[in-house]
Amino acid sequence: MSASSDKVDELLADGRRQVEICNACRYCEGFCSVFPAITRKRQFADGDLTQLANLCHNCRACYYACQYTEPHEFALNLPRVLAELRVQSWERFAWPGPLARLFQRNGSALGIAMALGFALILFALQALRPESGEGFYAHLSHGVMVAIFLPAFLLPLVAIGIGLRRNWREVGGQAVTWSHLAHAAANAGRLQELSGGQGQGCNFEKEDRFSNARRHAHQATLWGFLLCFAATSSGTVLHYAGWPAPYGLFSLPKLLGVPGGLLLVIGAVGLLVLKTKADRNLGAPSVWSGEMGFVLLLALTGASGLALYAATGTSLVPALLAVHLGAVLAFFLTTPYSKMAHGFYRFAALVREAQIKAASRG
Amino acid sequence: MTDLSEIAGKTWDVIVVGGGNAALCAAIEAAEAGTSVLLLESAPKPYRGGNSRHTRNFRCMHEGPLSVLTGSYGEDEYFDDLIKVTGGETDETLARMTIRESERCLPWMEAHGVRFQPSLSGTLSLGRTNAFFLGGGKALVNAYYNTAEDLGVTVAYEAEVTHISITDDHFESADVRSGNEQVNARGRTLVMASGGFQADLDWLAEAWGPAARNFLIRGTPYNRGVVLKDMLGQGAVSVGDPTQCHAVAIDGRGPRYDGGIVTRLDCVPFSIVVNRNGERFYDEGEDVWPKRYAIWGRLVAAEPDQVAYSIIDAKSIDAFMPSVYPPEQADTIEGLAQRLGLPGAKVKETVETFNAACRPGDFAPTELDGLATEGITPAKTNWARPITEPPFYGYPLRPGVTFTYLGLKVDERARVSGGYGPFQNIWAAGEVMAGSILGKGYLAGFGMTIGTVFGRLAGREAAAHVR
Numbered sequence: 001m002s003a004s005s006d007k008v009d010e011l012l013a014d015g016r017r018q019v020e021i022c023n024a025c026r027y028c029e030g031f032c033s034v035f036p037a038i039t040r041k042r043q044f045a046d047g048d049l050t051q052l053a054n055l056c057h058n059c060r061a062c063y064y065a066c067q068y069t070e071p072h073e074f075a076l077n078l079p080r081v082l083a084e085l086r087v088q089s090w091e092r093f094a095w096p097g098p099l100a101r102l103f104q105r106n107g108s109a110l111g112i113a114m115a116l117g118f119a120l121i122l123f124a125l126q127a128l129r130p131e132s133g134e135g136f137y138a139h140l141s142h143g144v145m146v147a148i149f150l151p152a153f154l155l156p157l158v159a160i161g162i163g164l165r166r167n168w169r170e171v172g173g174q175a176v177t178w179s180h181l182a183h184a185a186a187n188a189g190r191l192q193e194l195s196g197g198q199g200q201g202c203n204f205e206k207e208d209r210f211s212n213a214r215r216h217a218h219q220a221t222l223w224g225f226l227l228c229f230a231a232t233s234s235g236t237v238l239h240y241a242g243w244p245a246p247y248g249l250f251s252l253p254k255l256l257g258v259p260g261g262l263l264l265v266i267g268a269v270g271l272l273v274l275k276t277k278a279d280r281n282l283g284a285p286s287v288w289s290g291e292m293g294f295v296l297l298l299a300l301t302g303a304s305g306l307a308l309y310a311a312t313g314t315s316l317v318p319a320l321l322a323v324h325l326g327a328v329l330a331f332f333l334t335t336p337y338s339k340m341a342h343g344f345y346r347f348a349a350l351v352r353e354a355q356i357k358a359a360s361r362g
Numbered sequence: 363m364t365d366l367s368e369i370a371g372k373t374w375d376v377i378v379v380g381g382g383n384a385a386l387c388a389a390i391e392a393a394e395a396g397t398s399v400l401l402l403e404s405a406p407k408p409y410r411g412g413n414s415r416h417t418r419n420f421r422c423m424h425e426g427p428l429s430v431l432t433g434s435y436g437e438d439e440y441f442d443d444l445i446k447v448t449g450g451e452t453d454e455t456l457a458r459m460t461i462r463e464s465e466r467c468l469p470w471m472e473a474h475g476v477r478f479q480p481s482l483s484g485t486l487s488l489g490r491t492n493a494f495f496l497g498g499g500k501a502l503v504n505a506y507y508n509t510a511e512d513l514g515v516t517v518a519y520e521a522e523v524t525h526i527s528i529t530d531d532h533f534e535s536a537d538v539r540s541g542n543e544q545v546n547a548r549g550r551t552l553v554m555a556s557g558g559f560q561a562d563l564d565w566l567a568e569a570w571g572p573a574a575r576n577f578l579i580r581g582t583p584y585n586r587g588v589v590l591k592d593m594l595g596q597g598a599v600s601v602g603d604p605t606q607c608h609a610v611a612i613d614g615r616g617p618r619y620d621g622g623i624v625t626r627l628d629c630v631p632f633s634i635v636v637n638r639n640g641e642r643f644y645d646e647g648e649d650v651w652p653k654r655y656a657i658w659g660r661l662v663a664a665e666p667d668q669v670a671y672s673i674i675d676a677k678s679i680d681a682f683m684p685s686v687y688p689p690e691q692a693d694t695i696e697g698l699a700q701r702l703g704l705p706g707a708k709v710k711e712t713v714e715t716f717n718a719a720c721r722p723g724d725f726a727p728t729e730l731d732g733l734a735t736e737g738i739t740p741a742k743t744n745w746a747r748p749i750t751e752p753p754f755y756g757y758p759l760r761p762g763v764t765f766t767y768l769g770l771k772v773d774e775r776a777r778v779s780g781g782y783g784p785f786q787n788i789w790a791a792g793e794v795m796a797g798s799i800l801g802k803g804y805l806a807g808f809g810m811t812i813g814t815v816f817g818r819l820a821g822r823e824a825a826a827h828v829r
Contacts, residue, residue, distance in 0.1 A: 020684065020686065020688075021624055021686055023684045024623075024624040024625075024626075024683065024684055024685060024686040025498075025622075025623050025624045025686075026482050026483060027418055027482070027495075027497060027498030027499075027501075027623070028497055028498070029479070029482050029483065030479035030480075030494075030496045030497070031496070031497060036483075039483050042680065042684050061497060061501075062497070064497075064500075064501070064504060065496075065497030065498055065500050065501035065504070066500065067415050067416055067498065067499075067500050067620070067622050067623075068622070068624075069408070070408070071408055071409075072620060073617055074617075197479070197496060198477055198479075198496065200477065208504040208508070209508055
């Protein structure tokens with residue numbers, strides 16, 4: 001047995017020990033979905049622990065309410081052990097695996113990925129400068145952008161698909177219905193798992209005091225990201241409908257993209273600040289730098305996109321275009337291996353939870 | 363650790379001894395009345411809150427639906443429940459006052475940061491009478507410390523009060539020890555909310571006998587009764603049986619202190635319970651929770667080495683709440699006995715005798731099903747199913763002490779009684795005076811009710827005295 005699988009076994013054993021103590025206590029049932037999910041079981045297989053780990057959103061309410069945290073001999077720290085199981089599961093599911101190890105744990109690796117993206121775009125700007133074109137297309141043609149970004153979008157999707165399939169097999173997932181998806185989407189869209197059960201929020205940046213700051217910052221980031229994604233998609237559709245960029249402020253790409261970019265930047269900066277205030281030992285300390293790097297990358301993607309729009313018509317466009325597209329490229333390519341993977345696996349866990357709940361209702 | 367010079371630097375309006383629910387309620391009320399409050403908690407910060415950190419609910423009277431509570435739970439029904447468990451060992455005036463006041467406490471608790479939730483899984487029987495704390499007692503304790511801090515209460519951790527200085531019937535100051543340092547804290551009033559003495563094993567052994575040294579203490583190791591003893595030595599009037607403690611049968615593998623809720627075992631009614639010699643000694647099917655819960659600690663305490671073993675078979679393993687440690691397990695009774703360190707042949711004989719005495723009938727785990735043995739002593743009068751289906755499981759049981767009954771006598775204004783009437787400026791709240799109301803037995807969530815009602819009362823009275 002290799003050293004790393006020993007470590008995985010050790011982590012699973014500790015996770016099981018902690019969850020069994022929780023199952024004998026049950027005081028935390030009202031905080032989130034994890035504890036009711038625990039009470040439905042008496043024995044916990046590895047896949048059950050993976051499911052619980054991805055269901056946990058690290059709100060930390062259970063840690064501060066726990067009678068059995070250190071220095072108590074039970075030494076419970078459920079948010080941490082579930083965070084570590086989660087990270088470990090994403091590394092195990094990722095394809096190819098070693099990339100996840102690199103980008104999850106190492107913020108500077110994400111920085112290097114961005115620099116490489118930046119360099120590639122710069123090279124494209126230099127070597128493949130179009131004869132003509134409007135707006136940023138004057139610097140990089142639509143064809144070259146598609147040639148770079150289509151594979152950069154599709155390859156990670158394939159990789160994520162493989163990871164999700166591995167996860168789904170491990171947690172015993174079944175055929176997904178619209179109702180499961182609707183439940184999961186409603187939960188994720190409101191970040192219910194960060195509500196503390198009664199809307200008081202998490203115990204994140206203020207220790208045992210509750211606060212909604214993290215929930216709000218994450219909402220801004222999530223919805224900002226989705227708006228930006230929608231803006232890009234709408235631009236693509238418009239392009240093929242015969243209406244290429246540049247777009248004015250009152251076009252769909254800008255109406256979605258500008259507020260989206262603002263939300264993304266505000267949310268990501270908020271998350272960065274909150275993360276520096278929170279206790280690192282209640283998450284997975286090994287991935288702290290990778291998580292910080294990822295949120296920084298998100299913030300930079302949003303900010304450079306806004307700057308690019310603001311700089312329309314100026315000589316700054318080529319440089320900002322390189323920064324923005326470089327960030328976007330790095331973001332997409334590392335998606336299956338960075339903290340970004342959490343969105344997919346958590347959503348899968350919420351879908352699985354909806355399935356289990358539906359089944360237990362009969 | 364706290365800066366002791368701050369403690370000694372002034373005369374406090376109100377000094378609260380203790381750091382659990384009752385102490386916090388008193389501190390909050392006194393601070394809201396505008397007084398300067400010093401709260402002295404003997405435990406370090408991670409263990410603050412005394413036994414309150416292990417609690418989970420609040421028994422509350424209510425005339426109609428209130429917060430998470432359904433239906434109604436009137437004063438008389440509540441009082442009847444108290445009479446049932448105490449056998450009348452209560453002060454009716456104080457008890458009825460506590461019960462009536464509980465209804466006004468719940469909204470106050472919510473306004474001071476406590477969150478409630480509907481009753482937990484496995485506790486549906488308490489859904490009408492008891493409001494559960496979201497996250498349990500430690501979450502309540504955290505909320506109150508935050509509220510107290512916001513109100514300007516000075517909290518000192520690892521600050522153990524060793525002696526109360528009283529002149530005639532008037533409190534003057536408290537000696538406080540923190541680590542190797544000792545200071546004197548002067549105050550205009552004193553609220554005693556320092557809990558019972560169950561963590562002092564020497565004292566327990568003195569009261570109960572040497573068997574007490576084999577007991578596990580379910581709550582905080584910091585309830586050593588130091589101030590209680592000091593006050594009793596200075597003429598405070600006691601209530602409650604000094605030799606008695608409330609003990610339940612818990613998982614014998616649990617920690618010596620602070621095992622809290624998780625070490626409880628609900629397997630007894632589905633099992634046979636044998637002692638170290640492999641013999642049964644009491645009717646395991648006598649009654650349902652909470653009566654069963656209340657007597658088995660005492661029963662196990664009376665057996666050799668204060669230990670017993672609950673044995674079930676595969677039919678019953680899923681019939682009760684999961685245990686914190688997995689059970690011992692084997693495919694034969696002798697094998698199980700060996701794992702538990704019991705005489706195999708004797709246990710086998712006990713099981714076979716029991717099995718032969720079981721009769722056909724319908725098993726109903728949630729009610730007294732009358733499925734009883736015939737022709738053995740002791741009988742098992744309910745849920746008696748033969749233990750035949752491997753694998754067989756066993757859990758060691760030991761007495762787990764929850765609280766002691768000995769305490770300070772108080773009047774209706776929570777003032778502590780001295781030999782010739784109440785002390786002028788000393789009040790008491792919580793476990794340290796609960797023996798006045800709960801003289802015997804146990805009623806789920808009632809300790810928190812006594813602590814909240816008397817904590818608030820003591821805080822208000824002390825503040826009014828200063829003003």
